[in-house]
Amino acid sequence: MLFGNKPSGVDWLVVxxxxxxxxxxxxxxxxxxxxVDLLAEKAGVKLNKVKFKSAYNILPFAGRRCLVMKPQTYMNLSGEAVREAAQFYKIPPQRVLVIYDDISLPVGRIRVRPTGSAGGHNGIKNIIAHLGTQEFPRxxxxxxxxxxxxxxxxxxxxxxxxxxxxVLAESFEKAVGAAACVIEQGCQKAMNDFN
Incomplete structure (x- = not known):
């Protein structure tokens, strides 16, 4: 089930x-x-709340209650927003799913990873610095x-x-599906299905 209900708390951050x-x-x-705009649109929700240096909302996604956020700090400082939200909701890095661009992949290709270095991406580098680990799914x-x-x-x-x-419009659909798979069935299953 892609979208579902859960009464309270936040299970995942989707960034x-x-x-x-x-x-x-x-x-x-x-x-x-x-x-994440597409993800929110599918849920019938706007990312129009402002907190944690982000535009965000909390919505049911992949059977979990997720805080879906777009940091408003500019790319190089994305970790500030992620850390604030993760600390506030006590979300461990393993449940902070980050969706982002990758120049090392052909246009529209999706790749799921459970962990890894920043690979030269300044947003990811800043998130690693603020979370103190690179152990978060992407x-x-x-x-x-x-x-x-x-x-x-x-x-x-x-x-x-x-x-x-x-090509990218189709990849956004796939990325939403990959994110749901990570949350519902884990990174290994998402890697098998989407990489």
Whole structure:
């Protein structure tokens, strides 16, 4: 069951990474924001509450009560928001699921990981620093990398082409499914089904 009910408390944090503001709304670095927006839309909920340096809401997802959040700190400081929410609800890192862009994957490819290094991603690096561990599950969405040695910062804050956007729209659906699978059945099952 993708969406369900639970009376109180929060079981999981589901964190979509991105940068706030219209300027960044549809850039490659905002794959996490776009995915959790879709997740919330499917639940009939808006991420319109403000706390923990985030836009968030609490909703039933994958049979659990989840705080779904979009840190508003800018990417490089995402860990501040994640730490505040995790401490407030006493959520261990193993139940902090982070969804984000990955330049090392082809456009639209999904990869689930139970743990790992930041891999050069500043948002993940900051979350690791604030949680004090890299032992938290992730769903990565491939954005590809610039060809011919183009500037990485221009790439990640650039807008995908129309063809890429079509592929990415499907990947957001898959990423929501992967997140549900992680929560319901664990990372190994999600890795088998979605990687």
């Amino acid at each position: 979509g990474l991105g940068n706030p503001g219209e300027k960044y709304a549809h850039t490659r670095h905002n794959m996490g924001f776009l995915t 769903v990565k969405i491939g954005t590809g990398a610039p060809e011919n040695g183009g500037e990485m910062i221009d790439w990640v804050i650039g807008v995908p082409s129309q063809a890429e956007r079509r």
